[in-house]
Amino acid sequence: MTSNPLNPSNGDEEPQDPLAEMLKNLMGGKGMGNIDPAELAKAAGLPDDPNLLAQMFSQVQAMMSASSEGPVNWQLAHENARRVAASGSDPSVTAQQSREVDEALRLAELWLDQVTGLPATGLIGRAWSRAEWVEETLGTWKRLTEPVANSIANALSTAMTEQMPEEMKAMMGGASSMLQNMGGAIFGMQLGQAIGALSAEVVSSTDIGVPLADLEMALLPSNVAKFGEGLSLPENDIRLFLAVREAAHARLFVQVPWLRGHLLGAIEAYARGIHIDTSKIEELARELDPGNPEGIQEALSQGVFMPQRTPAQEQALEKLETALALVEGWVDELSWAATEKLLPSAAALRETVRRRRATGGPAEHAFSSLVGLELRPRRLREAAALWASLKDERGVDGRDAIWQHPDLLPTAEDLEDPKGFSQRRQLAEASDSEVDDALQKLLNGGFDEPEDTQAAADDTGKADGDGDGGTGDDTPGEGENPKP
Incomplete structure (x- = not known):
């Protein structure tokens, strides 16, 4: 006799209540005493359909029993990202595609040698599928989203616990920790959904302006082809232009070692300051239907963050937006300089990329709603104009020398007034030079005392006496009465 998975049986082939079985499993196989599962389900506002209960609790058990480190279930995030990436057309990279990408990236390096003083990276160009992009970048996504993800997971679990009926709270007992995992599981699934969807939009490892993969240089052939749809441009031109970008x-992040940490640190500083709208979380918990995961995902995708920002977060956001704009502006300027005379379609491709980066795709919007973080360079055009101005004024090497130290980077004010950057920089450098000279002079033996100061010191010494018969302060001078 075949058992019905939606209506499990015991050894006597007697149908068992799915809710009773689920709670028994949660409690380590122990019985539930005199508690009536049907009454418990009614108190919790759950449906009384056994089949629906079985399906619903199987989903809940999977979320709560999955292993997790910390508040967020990163295993579920990983699995969901891979599943979403593979849900569309994600064929494995062919040998021909790998060869085309490698050749395009090699040629791009040669073209860049003519327009920048930063040396080539020596990295091997790679072609990735969407699933491979997920694998290579998930570690960085975890680092960038963990502060927000932990806050949301904790808020979700707390809100769901508070909204749970008292009968259910007492029933859960020692299994409450598994209930707390549910918040992390829900957010992990949604984060994986967003990352998996983003894998269908990005064309390279650095397409969003952040080095998601450490020391890698890669293109996604299927997404490059998707990028070119409707442009009526040669496929090879599109691949070459994106390869140059x-x-x-890659050249910037490899040859300027401090930049990756600086950029990721700015993102982390901003993310740590995001405030969770607990009232919206509580509203979500009240309307939570464990049997409708799509509804939970839709609610989360609408965003759960307070629009107000603290002064510290405003400062972090300005730093982040300026850093993103400077990186993207430099890449935009170099890509144009390297391709304008070699690719007839360079101007059209440059404008297409600029608009795409300014608006973002659907997945990028979903990601920003989920974690409250936008990675679009709002001031790309201003930054590109600044780098072009610096090249005209200082030359290629002088322009690229700005990347030597984070203190040399242009500020948000400089993006508004590119022409005045050099003048402000010269004033700052002159001030720094004066401080350095003064410090070096002090280290070499101190400052020479002015002649009038030295003369005054000599007079004071004569007045005080030095034990060689000179007149001291207590000796009355001519015309003075001695002290008593």
Whole structure:
């Protein structure tokens, strides 16, 4: 006799209540005493359909029993990202595609040699599928989203616990920790959904302006082909232009070692300051239907963050937006300089990329709603104009020397007034030079005392006496009465 998975049986082939079985499993196989599962389900506002209960609790058990480190279930995030990435057309990279990407990136490096003083990276160009992009970048996504993800997971679990009926709270007992995991599981699934969807939009490892993969240079052939749809441009031109952008990003992050940490640190500082709208979380918990995961995901995708920002977060946001704009502006300027005379379609491709980066795709919007973080360079055009101005004024090497130290980077004010950057920089450098000279002079033996100061010191010494018969302060001078 075949058992019905939606209506499990015991050894006597007697149908068992799915809710009773679920709660028994949650409690380590122990019985439930005199508690009536049907009454418990009614108190919790759950449906009384056994089949619906079985399906619903199987989903809940999977979320709560999955292993997790910390508040967020990153295993579910990983699995969901891979599943979403593979849900569309994600064929494995062919040998021909790998060869085309490698050749495009090699040629891009040669073109960049003519327009920048930063040396080539020596990295091997790679072609990735969407699933491979997920694998290579998930570690960085975890780092960037963990502060927000932990806050949301804790808020979700707390809100769901508070909204749970008292009968259910007493029933859960020692299994409450598994209930707390549910918040992390829900957010992990949604985060994986967003990352998996983003894998269908990005064309390279640095497409969003952030080095998601450490020391890698890669294109996604299927997404490059999707990028070119409707442009009526040669496929090879599109691949070459995107390869130049990827190679420029890689060259900058490799040859300026502090930049990756600076950029990721700015993102983390901003993310740590995001405030969770607990009232919206509580509203979500009240309307939570464990049997409708799509509804939970839709609610989360609408955003659960307070629009107000603290002064510290405003400062972090300005730093982040300026850093993103400077990186993207430099890459935009170099890509144009490297391709304008070699690719007839360079101007059209440059404008297409600029608009795409300014608006973002659907998945990027979903990601920003979920974690409250936008990675679009709002001031790309201003930053590109600043780098072009610096090249005209200082030359290629002088322009790229700005990347030597984070203190040399242009500020948000400089993006508004590119022409005045050099003058402000010269004043700052002159001030720094004066401080350095003064410090060096002090280390070499101190400052020479002025002649009038030295003369005054000599007079004071004569007045005080030095034990060689000179007249001291207590000896009355001519015309003075002695002290008593």
